[in-house]
Amino acid sequence: xxxxxxxxxxxxxxxxxxxxxxxxxxxxxxxxxxxxxxxxxxxxxxxxxxxxxxxxxxxxxxxxxxxxxxxxxxxxxxx
Numbered sequence: 588x589x590x591x592x593x594x595x596x597x598x599x600x601x602x603x604x605x606x607x608x609x610x611x612x613x614x615x616x617x618x619x620x621x622x623x624x625x626x627x628x629x630x631x632x633x634x635x636x637x638x639x640x641x642x643x644x645x646x647x648x649x650x651x652x653x654x655x656x657x658x659x660x661x662x663x664x665x666x
Contacts, residue, residue, distance in 0.1 A: 588625045588626070588627070589615055589619065589621050589625065589626050589627075590626070590627045590628070590629070591608070591611050591612070591615060591626070591627070591628040591629070592628075592629050592631075593607065593608075593611070593628070593629065593630045593631070594631045594633060594641050594645060595630070595631075595632065595633070596632070596633060596634070596635065596638060596665070597632035597633065597634055598632075599632075604630045607630065608628040608630060611628055612626050612628055635665040635666050636666065638662055638665060639662055639663070639666070642658070642662040646658055
């Protein structure tokens with residue numbers, strides 16, 4: 588059962604998050620052939636300080652074969 592997890596800096600509206608979730612579910616369903624019934628999506632907000640830990644555990648510390656889009660920024664620049 589596919590789950591999409593979006594973690595990002597706070598600042599988007601609920602409506603933006605709902606549209607994002609809907610669009611991501613559509614793409615995942617189309618590209619992977621998964622029925623939308625089985626797809627879930629979470630969206631979590633973080634401030635810049637919290638993002639430092641999220642970046643480390645969810646991006647920097649993950650193996651290369653898991654991170655398909657590498658970061659092009661230094662998270663410390665957000666502080």
